[in-house]
Amino acid sequence: MNSSGQVVGVSQTSSTDAYGYPLSHAFRTAPDSSINPATDDLQPVLDEHVRIVIQVKRILRFVFIEVCHHLVQERLRSEQLEHLCVQSLIC
Numbered sequence: 704m705n706s707s708g709q710v711v712g713v714s715q716t717s718s719t720d721a722y723g724y725p726l727s728h729a730f731r732t733a734p735d736s737s738i739n740p741a742t743d744d745l746q747p748v749l750d751e752h753v754r755i756v757i758q759v760k761r762i763l764r765f766v767f768i769e770v771c772h773h774l775v776q777e778r779l780r781s782e783q784l785e786h787l788c789v790q791s792l793i794c
Contacts (some may be wrong), residue, residue, distance in 0.1 A: 708734035720747075724757070 704709050710732045729745040732738055778787045 710738075711739075714738070 711730070713727050713729055715727045720726055726747050727793055730738055730743040730746055731745060732743050
């Protein structure tokens with residue numbers, strides 16, 4: 704709240720954007736007043752830059768999972784080769 708009695712903040716709505724993310728709107732009230740959705744709604748807070756960051760995080764998470772899967776597969780192949788080598792030495 705500022706010295707004029709205005710309150711500024713962010714409020715999450717029940718709506719979602721085209722990507723399914725919840726919409727949050729910034730607001731600023733009139734002096735010494737409660738929120739009036741008709742006059743105090745400034746704009747959605749989630750913009751295209753934030754969406755890009757979210758998508759990049761999802762891609763990085765997918766890449767990380769794929770790399771881990773690949774490393775596990777390589778380790779299994781390595782252990783199988785070791786096992787075959789040991790068997791051939793014993794026989």
